[in-house]
Amino acid sequence: MGSPRGKDISISITSAFLKLCGLWMAASPSEQRARDVMFVYTVGSIFFAVYLQSSNIYLAWGDLHASLYAVCTFITVLMPLVKIFVLFAHRKNLFRLIIHMQRKFLQVDYDDSYERLIFNNWKRLCAFFICVFTFCTQATSFSYIAKPLIVNIGKNESERILPWDMLIGLPLSTTPYYEVTYLIQHQTLIAYCETVNEVFSLIAFVQVLLFSLLICLDSYQVVMANAAFATRLVFLFHIVTCMSQLFMFTFSCDCIVQESASIKSAVYSGPWTGLPMTTSGKSCRRDVMFVINRSQVPCRLSGNGFFIVSLETFTRVLSTAFSYFTLLRHNAETVHD
Numbered sequence: 055m056g057s058p059r060g061k062d063i064s065i066s067i068t069s070a071f072l073k074l075c076g077l078w079m080a081a082s083p084s085e086q087r088a089r090d091v092m093f094v095y096t097v098g099s100i101f102f103a104v105y106l107q108s109s110n111i112y113l114a115w116g117d118l119h120a121s122l123y124a125v126c127t128f129i130t131v132l133m134p135l136v137k138i139f140v141l142f143a144h145r146k147n148l149f150r151l152i153i154h155m156q157r158k159f160l161q162v163d164y165d166d167s168y169e170r171l172i173f174n175n176w177k178r179l180c181a182f183f184i185c186v187f188t189f190c191t192q193a194t195s196f197s198y199i200a201k202p203l204i205v206n207i208g209k210n211e212s213e214r215i216l217p218w219d220m221l222i223g224l225p226l227s228t229t230p231y232y233e234v235t236y237l238i239q240h241q242t243l244i245a246y247c248e249t250v251n252e253v254f255s256l257i258a259f260v261q262v263l264l265f266s267l268l269i270c271l272d273s274y275q276v277v278m279a280n281a282a283f284a285t286r287l288v289f290l291f292h293i294v295t296c297m298s299q300l301f302m303f304t305f306s307c308d309c310i311v312q313e314s315a316s317i318k319s320a321v322y323s324g325p326w327t328g329l330p331m332t333t334s335g336k337s338c339r340r341d342v343m344f345v346i347n348r349s350q351v352p353c354r355l356s357g358n359g360f361f362i363v364s365l366e367t368f369t370r371v372l373s374t375a376f377s378y379f380t381l382l383r384h385n386a387e388t389v390h391d
Contacts, residue, residue: 062160064180067188077141079149097138103131247310247353258303259358262371265300269293269375274382300368307355307363314352321345 072078076093080086107128114120141148164170272293276286326342329335355363 062177062181064177064184065160067184075138077138077145077148079152093138093142097135100131100135100138104128104135107131244353247314247355251355255356256358258307258355258363259360261303262300262357262361262363262367265296266371266375266378268296269372270378270382272296273376273379274386278383278386297372300371304363304365304368307367308365311352311354311362311364314354315349317352318346318349321349 069078073089074092075096076089076091078089080089107124110124111121111128114124159173164173272289275289276293321342324342326339329338357363357367361367
């Protein structure tokens with residue numbers, strides 16, 4: 055028996071997944087509470103997945119291909135649920151096995167070369183199997199997510215392909231329920247943008263002001279100052295970093311403004327002109343006018359209320375910075391002369 059050995063990658067990955075499921079030993083009461091929360095969350099998520107797949111089997115009944123697909127997915131979801139309950143029922147013995155494995159196998163320096171060879175071979179084999187299994191599992195999960203995205207490419211119909219069908223009494227994948235869900239999502243995004251503006255408005259104001267000064271001074275250090283090459287290189291990278299950060303910041307804000315402002319064009323281009331001149335038709339026209347008027351003020355991130363952050367802000371900052379740089383260079387040349 056010698057000093058502890060380094061952690062094996064297969065053990066590390068397995069223990070990480072068990073900790074995420076809440077099936078791992080805890081060193082303190084607070085850690086145990088965290089494990090319990092993770093276990094409840096895991097079981098609840100799997101039960102919800104079982105409900106989804108059960109609904110999918112019910113909806114696909116009568117279609118052999120769809121039914122077999124749903125049954126295959128249902129069994130895949132049900133299997134980890136059974137494993138978790140079995141491990142939870144025998145968790146004390148599981149923990150004893152883990153402790154025994156750590157003390158008798160992992161934390162041992164093998165003096166015999168044959169035993170060391172066996173241990174290293176199985177260590178590599180376990181690492182290979184765990185890595186392949188983890189990769190395949192994540193690839194399968196990603197494929198389930200990507201499947202409806204790929205299938206819906208080029209579609210512009212009332213029926214959309216979703217990852218799974220849900221039996222909730224409403225056809226959420228058909229018009230108008232599909233559009234209503236996106237209206238709710240749009241309202242959530244508006245509230246989110248307002249919160250972001252409230253939090254980062256002052257930061258955006260300070261950042262835009264200081265970037266003008268920083269770009270000006272960095273440009274002077276790179277072009278005009280009698281500094282060493284290493285110093286010029288430092289400020290060259292710094293000015294590129296500042297400009298990249300400013301562009302990334304203003305570009306994301308500009309995307310919010312453009313996408314929010316494009317709503318009025320999308321609404322106006324709709325078939326509202328063909329509505330009848332009835333009470334419902336007039337009401338729908340008023341709703342269209344309300345949406346268009348509301349879209350005149352798009353969602354945006356402002357600089358403490360003084361300006362709207364967009365790509366135009368990026369060009370103005372660069373223009374201001376290089377204007378300051380021109381004045382600074384002129385003054386420096388005048389002083390030098």
